[in-house]
Amino acid sequence: MSQLSASVSLKSSTGRWVLAAATLGSGMALLDSTVVNVALRRIGEDLGASLSDLQWISNGYLLSLASLILLGGSLGDHFGRRRIFVIGVAGFAIASLACGLAPTPAVLIIARIAQGVAAALLTPGSLAMIQGAFAQRDRARAIGTWSGLGSVATAIGPFLGGWLVQYASWRWVFLINLPIAAITLYAARHVPETRDPEAVKGFDIPGAILGSLGLAGITYALIEWTALPSIAVPALIIGLLAGLAFVINERRSRNPMMPTGLFASRQFSAANAMTLLTYAALGAVMFFLVLQLQVVSGFDALAAGLSTLPVTIMMILLAGRGGALAAKIGPRLPMTIGPLLCAVGTLLLARVGPQVNYWLDVAAPLTIFGLGLATLVAPLTATVLAAAPDHHAGIASGINNAVARAGSLLAVAALPLMVGLSGGDYADPVVFDRGYRAAMLWSAALLAAGGVVSWFTIRNPEQPTARTD
Structure with missing residues (x-):
């Protein structure tokens, strides 16, 4: 059919x-x-x-x-x-x-x-x-x-x-x-x-291969840097070169899967930069928090899984209202305040340790985090789509989705290395606790950077002026 x-x-x-x-x-x-x-x-x-x-x-x-x-x-x-x-x-x-x-x-x-x-x-x-x-x-x-x-x-x-x-x-x-x-x-x-x-006819197979190789090389280098440095360094070089070749290919390809002309829009580029920072932090927070609750705080798997529900509840209840607010006042303020609220929630999550009060140390910070996400997600999507021509709306949405996934990917790869975790450290409560706290600080910094990027680069659309004649 x-x-x-x-x-x-x-x-x-x-x-x-x-x-x-x-x-x-x-x-x-x-x-x-x-x-x-x-x-x-x-x-x-x-x-x-x-x-x-x-x-x-x-x-x-x-x-x-x-x-x-x-x-x-x-x-x-x-x-x-x-x-x-x-x-x-x-x-x-x-x-x-x-x-x-x-x-x-x-x-x-x-x-x-x-x-x-x-x-x-x-x-x-x-x-x-x-x-x-x-x-x-x-x-x-x-x-x-x-x-x-x-x-x-x-x-x-x-x-x-x-x-x-x-x-x-x-x-x-x-x-x-x-x-x-x-x-x-x-x-x-x-x-x-x-x-x-x-x-358009044809597929950007070279772009898909180069993009995959670039992300794979960088991810491998970050994850294996401590265990296999002799392989990680060449992998990083290959990944960076593949990433550069991907950009060149997309600029020259007749049928690019990521039209680089879209990034000529300051609004589109800024929204995707904010996406990269915010979703990198989101991926890292969820990766580390669930392990911290089980390894250090003694939660069982069911309790650890249920602990993140405040974020989902806030998204279900308030994401639509966040979009309505942005439609009235423009995306700049929600896309600035949202990541900053997430940063506050993440800083409070750094208190999670061996002695934890769920409602004060987990639920309250995650509620603030979820409020921030509900504030920023709908304006972010709308801004990305509005910054692209109508005939590229699907591609623009896909690019933003890919950027969000790549942000989470790179953060989960990089942060354990940056906070000194490797090998079997996830099974050692003392060692993992120290690394977790540092990871939350880095994640909060990424979120704050996302808010700053939005404030200085996102512009509200011009409102039509009413005629008086």
């Missing part, structure tokens, strides 16, 4: 199948991204993993996802969004099975990288199916429902992950994806195929 124009009604059975498939697919990827951090300590104990192994288990997924998400969206536009989405869901299920059965850290890391490749196909496809299938009058409501149900998946992720780790096995954190994927594939059978008839 194939169609090039949007004609599906939200109330029709086909519309419900489209929404179900898109929500289940993206929800599966969101669920996976929120549960793995909770399982890291138990994975390390069961597989005898080092801290660098745990970094790779987290970062392998982000590496392939950040590198290939733009290519995944382009493949859907050319070959059919449903087709690429289905391939992504099936690949995600196979990779999840491999994760769940992994006998060694190396096998788990490889499977996590494969998960990221599959997620790069299904993540852009889930929203693209909605945009391509639904009639214009129903599209906003369909996207709102999809986004809201995605928030539910994010909310239950820490609880589900903690419960599975605590009462079943860390392996079920991955195996739970299999029945979700099966239901998603069944729903996708009823989804009409859509393509973009105006999509």
Whole structure:
């Protein structure tokens, strides 16, 4: 079944199948991204993993996802969004099975990288199916429902992950994806195929390879700098050269996956710089906090997973209002205050230690952190889209998504090195506690820098002047 124009009604059975498939697919990827951090300590104990192994288990997924998400969206536009989405869901299920059965850290890391490749196909496809299938009058409501149900998946992720780790096995954190994927594939059978008839011909394969190699080289160097310096140094050089070659390729390519002309807009460049800083800190805070609560504070996996719920609750309750506020006063102030609130919350999280009061030392700081995120996320997305021409809106959104993933990837790779953690230090409460506190200070500095960047570079759009004649 194939169609090039949007004609599906939200109330029709086909519309419900489209929404179900898109929500289940993206929800599966969101669920996976929120549960793995909770399982890291138990994975390390069961597989005898080092801290660098745990970094790779987290970062392998982000590496392939950040590198290939733009290519995944382009493949859907050319070959059919449903087709690429289905391939992504099936690949995600196979990779999840491999994760769940992994006998060694190396096998788990490889499977996590494969998960990221599959997620790069299904993540852009889930929203693209909605945009391509639904009639214009129903599209906003369909996207709102999809986004809201995605928030539910994010909310239950820490609880589900903690419960599975605590009462079943860390392996079920991955195996739970299999029945979700099966239901998603069944729903996708009823989804009409859509393509973009105006999509440019050709794919930026060199760009995808160079981007992946650049991120991989830099990430490898940061994670393995202490253990394997003789390999880490060449990896860093290769990564930097590949990154430079990626930029040159994107400037010269006839069909770039990241049109560099978009960065000629100061607003677009500034918003992405702020994204890099903010999401780097967000990735680091969540990586370190969940381990700190288990290793140093003595929380079990379920309690550690539930501890981050204040952030999700604040996002669900207030993110929409943050967007409405920015629409009234402009994005500059929310994009400045938001990261600064997150920085305050992160500084307060540095107090988490062996003797911890959950409500004062964890819940209150995370509530402030969540308030900051709710303040900045919607204005940030709107600013990125407004700074790009309409025909590049999808690419602009994809670039911002990739920048956010890359920020988390690089922070989780770099901060353990910067705070002196390596090897089996994550199992030593005294050593890890010292490194955790330093990591929170660095994360707060990144967030504060994001606020400063926004204040000095983001501009509010000019308001139309009322005519008096």
